[in-house]
Amino acid sequence: MLAWCPLVWPLVICSIGVCLTCDRPAWAQLPAARLDGVFPAGGKAGDTLDVTIFGGDLDDVDRLIFSHQGISAKPKLAEATPFDDGPQPIENQFVVSIANNVPPGSYEVRCQGKYGMSGPRKFIVDTQQELVEVEPNASAETATEIGDLPVVINGQLNGTADLDFYKFQGSAGQRLILTGHAYSIDSPVSLVLTLIDSQGRVLAESQRTGNRDAVVDITLPSSGTYLLRAHDLLYAGAAHFVYRIAIGNQPSIDFVFPPAGLPGSNDEYTVYGRNLPGGQLSNLTLGGRKLEQIKSRISIPADITGNLRVTDPLEPYQASLDAVEYRVASPSGRSNAALITVAQAPVVFEQSGNDTPQTAQKLTPPCEVAGQFFPQRDVDWYTLDAKADEEFWIEVFSHRLGVPTDSSLIVFAVETSESGEESLKQIAWVNSTAARNGGFEFDERSNDPVYRFQAPADGTYRFLVRDGRSSVVSDPSLVYRLSVRPAKPDFRLAITPIDSSGAVFMRKGGREAVKVVVFRQDGFNGEVKLSASGLPPGVSASDMIIGPDSHHAVFTLSAAKDAAAGTGEVKITGTATIDGQQIARTARIGQPLAIVPFAQPNNPGQGSLSARLVDRLPVVVSESEAERITLTPVEPIAFETSRGGIVKVKYQVTRDTGAGGTIAGFAFGLPAVMNVPQFNIGGDTGEIEFRFPANMTPGTYSPNIAATVQGMNYTRNPEAAEQAKTRQTRIAAILMDAQKSAQESQAAATKATADLTQANTRVSQATTAKNAATQALTAATTAQKSTEQAVATAKAKLATTPDDATATTALTVAEKNAGDAVNQLKLAAEAEKMAVAALEKAMQ
Structure with a gap:
């Protein structure tokens, strides 16, 4: 160990x-409860569902603890067996109940057992009907059937190269938003969603970008059957590779601009996204589709400094932020959360055309520029005047906003020749920091540059802000904050x-x-x-x-x-x-x-x-x-x-x-x-x-x-070993009792067989005796009738010849024979009666 x-x-x-x-x-590093995932990772308010947990060191886990009191769980019980004292809990399975009054949202669930309490996993409560995938569904032919929309699908990529297919009926012109929740529910799945028509043509595909899960925004071209395919980007899989896919017309936010505001402000922001209530088409395109936009006032609390009021997952590199979150509500559900960070100085907007040193945007510190690395290969120039030894902190916030950027900051001094020509002298080129202070468990490093600028002399200084990702894609959601401020330790x-x-x-x-x-x-x-x-x-x-x-x-x-x-x-x-x-x-x-x-x-x-x-x-x-x-x-x-x-x-x-x-x-x-x-x-x-x-x-x-x-x-877990030993002893005792009972039953069966054989013998013998008595009775009856006939004949003959001694003798003999026959008949009848009684007794 x-x-x-x-x-x-x-x-x-x-x-x-x-x-x-x-x-x-x-x-x-001794055993400590670890929760890798729960399935399904959510449910509808008012529902009761079976939930399975996955992880390690889950010895004697007997409870799930949710961050909302309206969500409760109890162990799922198996039917009692002869070896148990009543129904026993099924390992790592629970029955979860979600109260009707639990608001839709993202909650946390932990498990607790012998080795403490696990870390949390996200558990989502929604308002839409829920569907659990039915295996096998790894092909179009075995696709899980989806009924009415909207719906939330719960699935698992339970094994390497697992593919999950679903099919549903759609109508021409129907607009659907398909959101694949994996990152947002703490799943290791890098989920890829692919929508396919009935002819096998791929209509749309999406995967996670930055801190945002896959989103497919599609207007169906025709009525018919559509296939949805889900898989991991690297085709990885395991029991805890779970996901949720929401299909419907819920709103979806791509970004909010500006991405920050001052504490205590209630400014107007522009929200860009899809299916936004009251949204108007913007001039921005993302994923081949025009984004909608709405104007919304967002309140930032005055006491937000030092606070982070966000429910959606945030990365370690975002731990230094102060922020709130913003969502759009609609009758079809609420949107994903947009991160609104707290500015450290008044916000100004990037001006168009600032992509050359000559057209650099003039800044007056302290200020924060709200900008975009957009369109593709965009670079932004800024300029300021500073006195000798004047100090400013110049900091870019972009990666920490949850955007997949890798930005650089290049600082120049403007030098003027005797002829009046300007040239730029590089002072610093700043990328992200390299120190990993949180260790491998909590890597807080970001891709955002920060620089302590101290003017070497009175003069004009320019700095260039650029990003690596925007050099290969044209994405208006690549937003940034550029803070230029005096030191505020x-x-x-x-x-x-x-x-x-x-x-x-x-x-x-x-x-x-x-x-x-x-x-x-x-x-x-x-x-x-x-x-x-x-x-x-x-x-x-x-x-x-x-x-x-x-x-x-x-x-x-x-x-x-x-x-x-x-x-x-x-x-x-x-x-x-x-x-x-x-x-x-x-x-x-x-x-x-x-x-x-x-x-x-x-x-x-x-x-x-x-x-x-x-x-x-x-x-x-x-x-x-x-x-x-x-x-x-x-x-x-x-x-x-x-x-x-x-x-x-x-x-x-x-x-x-x-x-x-x-x-x-x-x-x-x-x-x-x-x-x-x-x-x-x-x-x-x-x-x-x-x-x-x-x-x-x-x-x-x-x-x-x-x-x-x-x-x-x-x-x-010596207690578990002792419990197992106790159970083994109980099972051994039950087995011994069962064996004893079986032996007694076997002996009883052997005796019963012998008794039956003897009884069968007695019945056979009694039957034979009864048949013989019946035959004797029949013979005696025949003989009695014969003697009676002989007496009658002898009497008739004697009546015709009363003096005939021979006739008299014949009558006497006939009467004697008749008497003997009567006696024999009585004996035969009694013998048959006794034989019948003996047979009845033998058959009892």
Whole structure:
């Protein structure tokens, strides 16, 4: 077993010294609930549906937790078997009920079991009828039949190269919007939608672009049967590769212009899209179709600074934004969300014709330009006058708006020759930043350039803004913000779990950590003090400091050995002093969406995972599991040293019985000028040496140590093993009882067979005796009748010859024979009666 085990402490560095304050953290890549997907990923308000979840470490998951109280779930039960005490839950299957009053929207669902609570997945509530794909439907011949429109299809690409086909009836001139939801529901599918007519001709095709799912906007050319094909762009597939396709006439937004507004404003914006209520055709074309436009006033709250009020998924690189979202409502449903960001200065619009240095648009800072990388190969020039040493921050916002751009900023000084001719001298060429402060779990890097401009002399300066994508496509939705402003130092924070895609799962007596990323704005380089709230009882966290020159830190949570099972929602707040005022910012929360591999925390070669911002970060204390290895500093926990000094931190390793393993350590929370290599932690005590370079910025820091533990013994879910053993014992007892019953039944059957054989023998014998008695009775009856006839004959003869002695003797003999015959008849009758009685008895 490989595991993590960190040691964390705050550190203070002064101009003549460094102060180190040690805290005590630890974490491990032990089992933690992971939710990869749910299917179906949504439903209609008022419906009850069966839902299956997919993921890892889902031991004893018995509940789904939704972000809306009107959505509930209970485990789906199988019919009881002789081996169970009543109906038992079916693994990873639930019955979900959506109340009638749940508004349509995007919600979050998590699962919880023995290994804590998972990260969230999107669950959509809609107003349209829902359809679940019917397999097999991998060909046009087996396409799933769609009934009436509008409809929402729920499907899975459950395997490599899976294709899903659907067919529906359409009418000539009917306009349909087909939206494939995959990215927006946390699915790894890069969904491609293809609409095909009855002749096999492809009418339209669409795939995800930037942060926007595939959209097909089509007016059907004729009445008839149409096919819809869905597949992954790379033909990948798995059980959690789920999607939803909405087919109808719902509105769809492509972009809003300008893309930003000032706090407290209620300005008019132009909304571009499809099927917009009251929309008029614009002069812009996208995907071969004219976009519609409407004018709408959008209110941006006055208190939006430092806040991000968005429900649709946002990427880690958007975590530094302040923003709201805007949707269009219509009788046929609501649109997708458009991101409206918060401007940092008054907004001006890009002027047409600013595509050469000579026609550069004049700017007067502070301002924000709302522009477009449009049409294809568009470049935009801007100019401003500046005094020597005058400072401005020039920043492009485009990729962070969810647009698939890769922009560059080129700054020039205008030089004039003696003859009056102007020439441009390049000062800077700025692309995106390269530092990945959030690690592979939370890659916050964007493609947007930012530049601190300081005028070298009085004069005129020009800068060029260009984009790579617009050089190959003509797309009016490639919008940008160009901010030119004096320095306004500020910061934003984001946190994400370390080594997990789920909630923070605390074992009793253990420590877990979250990565904290600080987005420093306009040269802010001050200390940021972090504090936590919302923790469950028994879990604590010491305040810590992100020092100057530092852009990230590790914040540690500690669970008491007797901490009770429970759940909280951690909120981390950062405070800093800027221009004499204390500023507080609440950290946004990020969550990896993919499986988090076990990797060295400082490994820059580890590929970044897909991740997004989420609404909360639960902290769950285990009901039964305890930490097996902890790494703690030994007093003192605070140190002070000069720049260029050396600090040695003593540590102690505490191991549970039998918890072996080799420990290797890594340092966190120190500025880039410090390069602390990996080191081994030998034995249960020792010390770690830190050398602080002479060029390190004075201040307070909170460094920490993470450590890998290789070879630690760990028993997974012993309760499940005990339950399985108990069930096996119960099944064995039931089997033994069944075997005993079977043996008794076999013996009874053998005895019954023998008794039946004997009974059959007795019946046969009685039948034979009865037949013989019947035959004897028949013979006796015949003989009796014969003797009676002989008596009658003898009497008649004697009557004619009364003196005939022979006749008299004959009569006497005949009468005697008749008497004997009567006796024999009586005996035969009695014998038959007895034989009949014996047969009846034998047959009972």
